[in-house]
Amino acid sequence: MSESTEKKMVRLRSSDGEVFEVEESVAKVAKTLQDMLEEDCADAVIPITCVRAPILTKVIDYCKDQVMISSSSSTTNNPNERTEQERKAWGQKFMEGVDSSTLCELLVASNFLNIEGLLNLGVDKMVSMIQGKYPQEIRDMFNVVNDFTPEEEEEIRNQNAWAFERDPYYKKRSSSK
Amino acid sequence: MEGKQMKSEMDSIVTEERPWSELPREILLLIARYIDQKEDLVRTFAVCKPWKSVTPFIHRHKKGTDPLLLSFPGIVGGQLYNHLSQKTCFISVPELNETVCGCSNDGWLLLGSFDESISNCEATRVPQFFIFNPFTTDRIDLPERYQLISQDYLYCFIYQQLLSNTCAFSSPSDPNWTFFALKSSSKYEVIICTYHSGDRDWTTTVYPVEDEDHHFIQTRTNVVSHKGVFYCLGKFGKLGAFDSINHTWTVTSPKVGKRFTDLVKKYFVESNGELFVVDDHRMRVNVFWLDKTKMEWVRVKSLGDRTLYVGSVGSVMVTPSNPSMKNRIYFPERVQKGNQDICENSLAANERDINCALHQPLMSHQ
Numbered sequence A: 001m002s003e004s005t006e007k008k009m010v011r012l013r014s015s016d017g018e019v020f021e022v023e024e025s026v027a028k029v030a031k032t033l034q035d036m037l038e039e040d041c042a043d044a045v046i047p048i049t050c051v052r053a054p055i056l057t058k059v060i061d062y063c064k065d066q067v068m069i070s071s072s073s074s075t076t077n078n079p080n081e082r083t084e085q086e087r088k089a090w091g092q093k094f095m096e097g098v099d100s101s102t103l104c105e106l107l108v109a110s111n112f113l114n115i116e117g118l119l120n121l122g123v124d125k126m127v128s129m130i131q132g133k134y135p136q137e138i139r140d141m142f143n144v145v146n147d148f149t150p151e152e153e154e155e156i157r158n159q160n161a162w163a164f165e166r167d168p169y170y171k172k173r174s175s176s177k
Numbered sequence B: 001m002e003g004k005q006m007k008s009e010m011d012s013i014v015t016e017e018r019p020w021s022e023l024p025r026e027i028l029l030l031i032a033r034y035i036d037q038k039e040d041l042v043r044t045f046a047v048c049k050p051w052k053s054v055t056p057f058i059h060r061h062k063k064g065t066d067p068l069l070l071s072f073p074g075i076v077g078g079q080l081y082n083h084l085s086q087k088t089c090f091i092s093v094p095e096l097n098e099t100v101c102g103c104s105n106d107g108w109l110l111l112g113s114f115d116e117s118i119s120n121c122e123a124t125r126v127p128q129f130f131i132f133n134p135f136t137t138d139r140i141d142l143p144e145r146y147q148l149i150s151q152d153y154l155y156c157f158i159y160q161q162l163l164s165n166t167c168a169f170s171s172p173s174d175p176n177w178t179f180f181a182l183k184s185s186s187k188y189e190v191i192i193c194t195y196h197s198g199d200r201d202w203t204t205t206v207y208p209v210e211d212e213d214h215h216f217i218q219t220r221t222n223v224v225s226h227k228g229v230f231y232c233l234g235k236f237g238k239l240g241a242f243d244s245i246n247h248t249w250t251v252t253s254p255k256v257g258k259r260f261t262d263l264v265k266k267y268f269v270e271s272n273g274e275l276f277v278v279d280d281h282r283m284r285v286n287v288f289w290l291d292k293t294k295m296e297w298v299r300v301k302s303l304g305d306r307t308l309y310v311g312s313v314g315s316v317m318v319t320p321s322n323p324s325m326k327n328r329i330y331f332p333e334r335v336q337k338g339n340q341d342i343c344e345n346s347l348a349a350n351e352r353d354i355n356c357a358l359h360q361p362l363m364s365h366q
Helices: A031-038 A053-071 A084-095 A100-112 A117-131 A135-142 A148-160 A167-175 B002-011 B025-034 B040-043 B118-119 B151-163
Strands: A009-014 A019-023 A046-048 B068-071 B076-080 B089-090 B099-105 B108-111 B129-133 B138-141 B168-170 B180-181 B188-195 B203-208 B224-226 B230-234 B238-244 B248-252 B263-273 B272-282 B285-291 B296-299 B308-309 B314-317 B328-331 B343-346 B356-359
Touching: A009 A031, A019 A053, A046 B272, A053 A084, A053 A100, A053 A117, A084 A117, A084 B230, A100 A117, A100 A135, A100 B025, A117 A135, A117 B025, A117 B040, A117 B263, A135 A167, B002 B025, B025 B040, B099 B151, B099 B168, B108 B151, B108 B168, B151 B168, B151 B180, B168 B224, B180 B230, B180 B238, B188 B263, B224 B263, B263 B314
Parallel strands: A009 A046, B308 B328, B328 B343
Antiparallel strands: A009 A019, B068 B076, B068 B356, B076 B089, B099 B108, B108 B129, B129 B138, B168 B180, B180 B188, B188 B203, B224 B230, B230 B238, B238 B248, B263 B272, B272 B285, B285 B296, B308 B314
């Protein structure tokens, strides 16, 4: 029964019921899970009901990669060890196919599971998406409804008029009225 | 047990796709920290109401931990001075005109509209007290309705405390913040006036002085706060503490050495719960630290890698971005030269007594 050489496995259940079996070390990349495992509630399936399966898959991919880097980082001339540049490139590649709704869920998941590196990757991506954009463009991109009244929006714009100069979307709106 | 709690918390979360507008506050704040350009920040947080609601909690200034000096002579708004780069920039903030600053905390200022007649207790118009952040232009008005004691009296009360800088507030970055002012004019009682966020009214409470040991003689030293407790420095080094959660007032008498005299102007500084007193002899500066286990004001010989910025409306202790500034004390309000182990230095060439406040750029919001 006690096969100490065998890697201990942990089972995680996503919000839509899919069960993922991962090595304990992979699960422990998530600080929230690490705390739970150290509290010893490990033998049952851990329900992660705020994260859907496709998102959890992505999260587990990230965690696996982190384990791969750290497990071999003590040896010299480690082929997996990355320079700052390589790490950046890897992060970009990891986030490449992520669309805006996945990104939102990924942010919430990494925040909830407390995976700092993944959260930072997500925020980085989000910030690169909003750069230089006006509020309406950001709303369209993230499917957010403008819930300000025209008066409220006017006030926000007046407070920081310099940031809204030449906003084509706003002008369009007011001229179409 | 904690795990079980966590599970039930997780169970309660809905499993649908999450809309961007419901992004948790801590993630929005993290996003704000990652945004470089100010216009991107303004535009992003103008997207929807839930996002806009976090703007008061956004602290910009990511680089360095050195405070900026904000001065507002009352004509054209204010000016910001960065003593590291020795650069001054002017900010146009109408709220700063004709106001007096009573205290500052976490980038926020307590301002009172300036009216000469009020100081003589003959209020001709209602003075406004408000807490204001000149960087985000967020403004929180303190109520004009007053209970328990007559209106005129309370105007004077708060105004006097404001003028002598003997009031304080905990940072409005915490939604549960408190404003505090104290008056200890007689031997028999201490009057404490507070305002809690969300209240419609001020709360004024009179605390009778039990005996000689609890007698607290107020000084013109600023008040500091830490985790809901406001600390006041009285004569003979006495420490008054008001717990704004339990509404208790306690007076303790830490031991004081020979150097601790009541003859010189003192500044009260709080840093991570530790209390420091800086006294200002102009030619020589002493710093005392409250040793809470021995209850004694101990003279500090070195600040280590930290730097003190000392001013009458608020003082801060920081770890400076530039190591050459460590173990120094800056008095932004006047020019001074010193000659002892702890250097004193001037922040800006403000020889006149003007309104100024320290803005500490990097304050963690988590």
